[in-house]
Amino acid sequence: xxxxxxxxxxxxxxxxxxxxxxxxxxxxxxxxxxxxxxxxxxxxxxxxxxxxxxxxxxxxxxxxxxxxxxxxxxxxxxxxxxxxxxxxxxxxxxxxxxxxxxxxxxxxxxxxxxxxxxxxxxxxxxxxxxxxxxxxxxxxxxxxxxxxxxxxxxxxxxxxxxxxxxxxxxxxxxxxxxxxxxxxxxxxxxxxxxxxxxxxxxxxxxxxxxxxxxxxxxxxxxxxxxxxxxxxxxxxxxxxxxxxxxxxxxxxxxxxxxxxxxxxxxxxxxxxxxxxxxxxxxxxxxxxxxxxxxxxxxxxxxx
Numbered sequence: 001x002x003x004x005x006x007x008x009x010x011x012x013x014x015x016x017x018x019x020x021x022x023x024x025x026x027x028x029x030x031x032x033x034x035x036x037x038x039x040x041x042x043x044x045x046x047x048x049x050x051x052x053x054x055x056x057x058x059x060x061x062x063x064x065x066x067x068x069x070x071x072x073x074x075x076x077x078x079x080x081x082x083x084x085x086x087x088x089x090x091x092x093x094x095x096x097x098x099x100x101x102x103x104x105x106x107x108x109x110x111x112x113x114x115x116x117x118x119x120x121x122x123x124x125x126x127x128x129x130x131x132x133x134x135x136x137x138x139x140x141x142x143x144x145x146x147x148x149x150x151x152x153x154x155x156x157x158x159x160x161x162x163x164x165x166x167x168x169x170x171x172x173x174x175x176x177x178x179x180x181x182x183x184x185x186x187x188x189x190x191x192x193x194x195x196x197x198x199x200x201x202x203x204x205x206x207x208x209x210x211x212x213x214x215x216x217x218x219x220x221x222x223x224x225x226x227x228x229x230x231x232x233x234x235x236x237x238x239x240x241x242x243x244x245x246x247x248x249x250x251x252x253x254x255x256x257x258x259x260x261x262x263x264x265x266x267x268x269x270x271x272x273x274x275x276x277x278x279x280x281x282x283x284x285x286x287x288x289x290x291x292x293x294x295x296x297x298x299x300x301x302x303x
Contacts, residue, residue, distance in 0.1 A: 004106040004148035007078035010037045011150075011180075011204045016224040019080060021234035023049045027241075028071040028079070029275070036077065041068060041105075042234035043082035044119055049238060057116035061087040065099050072104025080107035080152065080230070085117050085128075090139035097143040097151075107150035109182060109206075110136055112157065112169065120184035121213035125156050130169055134176040141177045152206060153178035159185055159214070167198050174202050180230065182206040185214040189226075196227030204229035211236060 001009065010017045021042035022028040031039045044055035046067055051058055068081055081100055086093030093110065100108050111117065112133040114126045133153070140151045153173035157166035163186075170181050181203050186192045192207070192215070199205055207228040209217055223231050244264065251261050258265075266274060 002106075002146065002148060003076060003078040003104070004146050004150065007038060007080070007106045007150055008148050010078070011229050014224075016220055016228055017230045018220055019230060019232045021045050021232065021237050022071065022079075023238060024067065025070040025074040026275070027237050028075045028077070031237075032075045032077045033274075038078045038080060038106075038230070039071075039075075040232040040234055041071070041079055041081040042232075042238075043084055044235055045238040046082075048235075048242075055119035055122075057084060057118065059084075061092075061096050061099065065103050068100060068105055069103040078106035079104060080109065080150070080232070081105040082234070083108050083110055085113055085115055086110050086136055086140070088115070089132075090135045093136045093139045094143040097140045097149075098145070101144055101146060101149050105149065107152055107180070108140065108144075109152035109154055110140060111154040111182075111184070120154070120156055120159075120208065121210050121215075123159070125160055127157055127160055130172050133169070134172055137173055137176040137178050150179045151177070152180040152182055154182035154184055154206075156184045158183060158187075158191070163191055163194055167194065170195075170199055174199070178203065180204045180206055182208070184208060187214055188216060189218075192223075192226050192228075200227035206230040206232060209233050209236075211239060 017038050018036060019038040019040040020031050020036060022031055022039045023042060023045035028039050043059060043064070046064060047053055047055045047059050050063060050067070064081070064083070068079060071079060083096055083100060086096045097108055112127050114128050118125055137151065137153055144151065155166050155169045155173065157169050166183050170183055174181060181199050183195045186195060196205060205228045207223055208215060209231060211217065220231055248261055248264070252258060
């Protein structure tokens with residue numbers, strides 16, 4: 001099965017799919033090795049790590065495409081990709097979908113914000129018309145090559161126009177052909193139930209868990225009971241990494257050594273094995289015996 005077909009199959013199971021957020025090949029590899037069925041390519045996390053900037057629509061289509069390609073080269077799990085607004089109008093959406101699908105996206109998420117967009121849990125968002133967004137959804141459907149590629153329609157209308165308007169928009173996006181709906185930033189369990197009661201019987205629903213965001217954090221079983229099929233944790237990985245890195249730098253700055261951090265990191269040999277050194281050397285030896293020197297160096301460091 002293709003990664004996109006695996007994603008669709010997983011969404012049809014009774015238990016919701018958990019999708020940790022990833023932003024490069026290493027984090028995608030970690031998610032796959034941990035046994036998750038899916039990863040979410042977070043636009044915010046890509047912006048944080050590639051640009052060192054907040055999620056304010058600064059990343060480009062080509063930057064995200066390069067990120068997807070690097071992940072797909074290293075992993076086989078489905079990748080649901082945050083494509084922001086599609087990086088322009090309906091014609092830009094067609095180009096984005098073609099490119100993202102070609103480099104390895106299994107699902108592509110489009111939102112109804114204006115440019116420049118901003119993180120869904122920030123204030124001050126503005127929306128395109130429902131008509132413009134339905135045009136983008138139809139353009140995405142026309143552009144995809146693999147019918148299994150999941151087109152996710154996100155609406156940010158709840159924070160701008162209220163819950164009723166958001167649900168009306170979501171209904172319209174379903175009619176336009178969206179495979180999955182994402183109503184961003186419900187404020188409480190009651191709003192989550194409203195989303196599910198109106199939409200869950202029609203298409204799979206995505207819900208966004210943001211630590212410190214507008215939507216309350218809930219466990220997977222509870223969200224499954226509420227009717228959500230895909231649960232994303234888009235920024236948790238980068239927040240964990242940033243906190244760990246800050247702690248490391250503080251210790252190094254204070255102690256002048258990493259000796260007191262060894263229990264909180266992989267050593268040289270461990271990180272080499274995590275990213276597949278032995279496997280690559282074995283593969284490379286089919287073509288050149290010279291590659292043996294890489295493992296000899298690794299074994300030296302183990303002693």
